[in-house]
Structure formats: C-alpha cells, structure tokens
Amino acid sequence: MSIEVTLGDEADAVAAVKDKLVAEGVPAALAAGDSALWGPQAQPEAAIRLGWLGLPGSSRELLPEIATLVERARAEGLDHVVLAGMGGSSLAPEVICATGDVPLTVLDTTDPHQVRRALADRLDRTIVVVASKSGGTIETDSHRRIYEQAFRDAGIDPAERIVVVTDPGSPLERTAIEAGYPVVLADPNVGGRYSALTAFGLVPSALAGADVAGLLDDAAAVAPLLAQDEGNPGLELGALLGARALQGRDKLILRDAPSEITGLPDWIEQLIAESTGKEGKGILPVVGAEAAEARDQFLVTIGPDSGTTVDGPLGAQFLVWEYATAIAGRVLGINPFDQPNVAESKENTTRILQEAGDGPLPTGTPVLTDGPVEVYGDLPGDLKNLADVLTWLLRAIPERGYLAIMAYLDREAAFDAAVIGDASFEEMTETWASADVATLRALLDYRTDHAITFGWGPRFLHSTGQYHKGGPEAGVFLQITGVVTDDVEVPGKPYTLGRLQLAQALGDLGALTSRGRPAVRLHLTDRVAGIRHLLSVAEEL
Numbered sequence: 001m002s003i004e005v006t007l008g009d010e011a012d013a014v015a016a017v018k019d020k021l022v023a024e025g026v027p028a029a030l031a032a033g034d035s036a037l038w039g040p041q042a043q044p045e046a047a048i049r050l051g052w053l054g055l056p057g058s059s060r061e062l063l064p065e066i067a068t069l070v071e072r073a074r075a076e077g078l079d080h081v082v083l084a085g086m087g088g089s090s091l092a093p094e095v096i097c098a099t100g101d102v103p104l105t106v107l108d109t110t111d112p113h114q115v116r117r118a119l120a121d122r123l124d125r126t127i128v129v130v131a132s133k134s135g136g137t138i139e140t141d142s143h144r145r146i147y148e149q150a151f152r153d154a155g156i157d158p159a160e161r162i163v164v165v166t167d168p169g170s171p172l173e174r175t176a177i178e179a180g181y182p183v184v185l186a187d188p189n190v191g192g193r194y195s196a197l198t199a200f201g202l203v204p205s206a207l208a209g210a211d212v213a214g215l216l217d218d219a220a221a222v223a224p225l226l227a228q229d230e231g232n233p234g235l236e237l238g239a240l241l242g243a244r245a246l247q248g249r250d251k252l253i254l255r256d257a258p259s260e261i262t263g264l265p266d267w268i269e270q271l272i273a274e275s276t277g278k279e280g281k282g283i284l285p286v287v288g289a290e291a292a293e294a295r296d297q298f299l300v301t302i303g304p305d306s307g308t309t310v311d312g313p314l315g316a317q318f319l320v321w322e323y324a325t326a327i328a329g330r331v332l333g334i335n336p337f338d339q340p341n342v343a344e345s346k347e348n349t350t351r352i353l354q355e356a357g358d359g360p361l362p363t364g365t366p367v368l369t370d371g372p373v374e375v376y377g378d379l380p381g382d383l384k385n386l387a388d389v390l391t392w393l394l395r396a397i398p399e400r401g402y403l404a405i406m407a408y409l410d411r412e413a414a415f416d417a418a419v420i421g422d423a424s425f426e427e428m429t430e431t432w433a434s435a436d437v438a439t440l441r442a443l444l445d446y447r448t449d450h451a452i453t454f455g456w457g458p459r460f461l462h463s464t465g466q467y468h469k470g471g472p473e474a475g476v477f478l479q480i481t482g483v484v485t486d487d488v489e490v491p492g493k494p495y496t497l498g499r500l501q502l503a504q505a506l507g508d509l510g511a512l513t514s515r516g517r518p519a520v521r522l523h524l525t526d527r528v529a530g531i532r533h534l535l536s537v538a539e540e541l
Ligand SMILES: O=P(O)(O)OC[C@H]1O[C@H](O)[C@H](O)[C@@H](O)[C@@H]1O
Pocket: 086, 087, 088, 089, 131, 132, 133, 134, 135, 136, 137, 140, 192, 193, 274, 339, 342, 461, 462, 463
C-alpha cells in the first residue's frame, strides 16, 4: 500500500507552485541529494542533512543488530521500555508504538512527578533507551543519571538495562562505552527531526514490540515516487504547504482521522515548526484543534477523509512529510535543516541556574493571586483576577497571530483523576479531560478565531519553541508552572529536576519577553486545584 495526497478544493492554488518546482528540476535534484536546493547559505548544513532520503534502504542494515537487542531483552524478561529522549529522539517512536499498539513509556519531561511515576513503574522489568543525537541534551542526560542511580539503588547493574542511541563521536557515545552500555549508532547525515527511520525511531520501537521492518517496507514502497515530477506525493504536499504559507495561510491545523495511525500530528508538529519557523517566516502546526474558518488557517487530515488528506501507512507518511517539509523550505526560502533559535532558551536556562547558585530562582513576584493560581508578568494594572488575565491575553493576539499555551507539568497527572466504579468510557474521558490542563486549549478556542497551540514543557522547546522565537513575531504566550512536592535529585549535578524545569520555563520566558511579546506565567500553588480553577475560569469567560 502506498500513500495518497488528496488536495481537496485547493488543487488549483498548488499547481503553480508545483509547476515551478518541476520546471526548476527540483524533484530530480532532491532525489540526487543536491544540497544547493536551499541556497548557498544553507548548503553546508544541507550537505550533511540529506541522509533521510536513503533510509528505507540503508536502515535495513540495522535490523540484525536491533534483533539481537530485542532477543536479549526478551530473554531477560525486560518488557517495560522507557525511552529517554527529546524532540526528534522520541517523537517518532511514540507514534510508531501508539500505531503498533505496543506500550512505550516516553520520558521527554523534566517534571519530577512524571519522572517519579516512571521510576515507580516495574523497575525490575525496565529497559531504558537513552537517545540523543548530540549526546548533550540536558533532559536526556538527567534521565540517564537518574535511572543509573535507581538501578544501582535496586541492586541492578545499569549496564544490563541501559541501551544508548546516539551519533558517532558524541559525548554520550563516550559515556556509554565507558559504562559498558550497548550503543547503536545513528546516521550522522540525518537531522533529529528527520530521523524517524534511523536507529532513533527503530531501536526503542522494536524493543517495545513494533514491526520496524514493516515500517521500512512501507517507506521503501513510496521512495521511488519521490524522484518523479508527476505522481509524487511529497512534491504535492510540499507545494501545498509552501503555496498555502505564501498565501498567508500559515497555520496548519493537523487532524488525525480514524485510521491505523495514531498520533502522527505531534511528530509532524516538530518537523514543520523547527524546519520552517525562522527568519520571521514559517508554518505553525496546530494539533488538536477543530478546523477553523479563519483566513490564516488550513486543515490537513491524516487518514481517509474529505478535503485535504494524506492517507497511507506510517513508514510512507514519515518519508513523505520529510520530503514535503524540505520542499516547503525551498518555497519559503529558508534552510529547513537548522534550528537557529532553540539554543537561546537553553543558554538562558543554564545562566539562570548558574547565577542562582544555591539560592532561589529569579521568579519575580506575582502581580496577582487568584485562589491556587499566581500570575506573573508585565500586565496592565487594572487586571483583577484570572478571568481578566485570560481575556487580556486573548485580546492581545494580533491579526494573523496565535496564542501558545505551554504547560510545564506532569502530562500523565490527569489520569490520576478519580473515576467512579463502573464508569462508562465517556464518563472516564470526561473526568480525565476535566483534570487535564490541555483542555484549556479547547476552552479558549471557543473565545477566539485565532489559532491556539498547546505544548508540554520542556517537550515543545524542541519543537514549536523554534517557531515561537524564530517565526513571525505574532505570538502571545501563556506559561503554566506548578509547585513541586516530590522533587528528584539529578545525580552528579547541582540541580534537581524541579529546579531545572522552572529554570527552563524562566529561560524561555526571557527569550520571549526580550522580543517584546506578551507573555504571562501562571504558577499553580496546588496543581490539582489550580488546574480545576483555571479550567473553570476559562469555561466561564
Ligand atoms: O537528539 P538530541 O541531540 O538530544 O536533540 C533533541 C532535540 O533537541 C534539540 O534542541 C533540537 O531542537 C531538536 O531538533 C532535537 O530533536
């Protein structure tokens, strides 16, 4: 089965962009790995970032090595797979495993409560994949240290339980070799967000029980189409993304139709936001929203549906979206392989931690407190309560702008909400949604035609975070942080996870406010009550 891109009623608008790309010889040049397609400035980076085009074939070589790891884990009864990895090092396995209906615990958080939850879950049967291309990502380094300690404390040798995926020569490779961990090296000519079909996508997914050979087969089936001028789904989708952005429809609403694929929009979100959101340009992916009428938005559905759809198996989807993103980058005139603004928030975080030493972090003082919610930020003096703050934020969204909600909280916490005895599926969903801070997105959506995104911090920093800082300066930002009642030490480091998490929020806030963007931080002094209060205020707006 291959993949089909249906352009719906937008076919005409796309044709001109596609014809131009064909006239310029782009499909053939991209198939040949021509790194000059994005201009001379992008060429050095592009020259080492096009390896994803050949992965359906080259990644097959990894399968025997992966099979050995899987056999060893099975023989030892390790059936709880934890993946520590940020952005491109975890988003693809999350989709692969959700689609394959095999369990995978993803750690892409610094929330101490969420990490404690993972640590408390079947440690005796846990295998941890530590995945980082650069080998220097602070969250992943922290998770490795924390699990090493937890295994030792439980009398388990970490070398029996930790598998590393990284690029050749990274600091993580050195650490792993010294510690005696098995290492699977990834293709260094593939960037993180294009790495779904590399060792980053395949190793944790195979350990969790997904069919990774089938994934490569499905990608291989679509690969030859990507060299064609006609019947090339990647070219059509890329021309669509580029054409719509040029027309001012630069908010891409991504929807999952009921299909065999689960959760692909979250992966696409990183791919498109980080690849295109720079130099004041870009396409903002919006996940979880209803289709809106607004003039700056357009909807693409994954799976069979009416309108604009991309339908086909997951392996093919990965390749086609990567190709389309590279094409959209050319249409927009940006380098789709770098992420020039991601580092800024990371540097702010490091500086905040260093400057604070052992003292308190520079949170400032709340401008107002409404029940269990403190409000921080540069706000007009006449705002009296949380409802006023939310209304002010919504009104601050400019023409063609957006609101980004960023929650530095435990994304599993809502599942703790009590569900009474024999509750129906609908009742359980309702109980869960009413305890889930992500519900805020939908509640605020009713009040505005502007796009609203929701991201878990620090996960989104490796995804839409690039667009927030590098894309059009049209964002309004709402951070949510929460009290930490059960912190986790990071062995060998002077900070705890809770302190790191807050420093990440403050570091990103600094990057946003330095651009003059409206930005507010809500701090929940009681997480459960704070979320309940926030949602009830939003409901009544
Ligand atoms: O795989 P790593 O090197 O740990 O990187 C993980 C992620 O973090 C970085 O900040 C980049 O912005 C992402 O593109 C990348 O996927």
